[in-house]
Amino acid sequence: MKRGLALIAAAGIALFAIAAAGAKSNDTTISGAGSTFVSPLVSTWTPALGEAFGLNVQYSGVGSGAGIAAITNRQVDFGASDAPLSPDQASACKGCVQIPWALSATSIAYNVPGAPVHLNLDGKTISKIFLGQITNWNDAAIKALNKGANLPDLKITPVFRSDGSGTSYNYTDYLSAVNPEWKSKIGVSTQPAFPAGVGARGSGGVAGVVSRTDGAITYVDVAFALKNHIRFAAVRNAAGKFLFPSLRRITAAAAAFTKVPRDNEMHIVNPSKKAALAYPICTYTYIIVPQQTSHAPELRKMIFWALTQGQRPQFTAKLLFAPLPKPVLVASEKTLKSIHS
Structure with missing residues (x-):
């Protein structure tokens, strides 16, 4: 591992030497589309990538499903998804690779006037809300998790992503892990058939509906909840x-899963009780690129920068993106080498 990290560092010196020589004189547009989850982070990276490499990165947060479709049809130079490619998607993309390039968490955001600032929820209760089995904020199951709290007699409105969403994939992956009924009835999907609630497109869409709707609850990347000043719940992990x-708790969740598969597909929801400090709904997000592309040199520079300089707190901390673990960095660097013209 140390040797792999040393190679990353050495490559970084070489890349930045190239950037210094040509960043100002050779502007290149790189287009991407996909995950709204990672969109705030990409926005913070874009000016720095222009300064370092002369890259004009144009990214559209259209949802993971649309991003995968766009790169599959070669309408963009890269896609971004919070869900790993399925076997069928990988086959359709014809030579694409997926590289984990960011790590964060999904919050359970709510708008409940009169509810406690620190609202506790667990996976089973959350799943029953989205199954339509718990319909009021003063339900006994919610009260049991919030002893002494004054919970209002208010209808619950679940809000879900109506578009193909990597956030939905990871959320339903979590709910399937904590509730067998969810697993058998709904399962894991980028576009699940939610039996209750209202849909909205994108992270901004669900955050907006929750902001405007008393009694609403949703799952949304924590950066959007923070941006929209929406409260989010404390979720019970496997350790109780x-x-x-938080950054520390996202890092703890990732640290519980140290083995990186060959295809880089990582599932880090609901870590075991040994990970006592782990927040239970965390996820990697992936950049998806063709192995052979005319923009290979520019994409390699951009991705390498995102994996190294882009992990610095000045870009990530306020958005609650945690640094990538060393095993993931090494695996990503190996995959990055396969991209060529």
């Missing part, structure tokens, strides 16, 4: 601790 998402 109620935790809000």
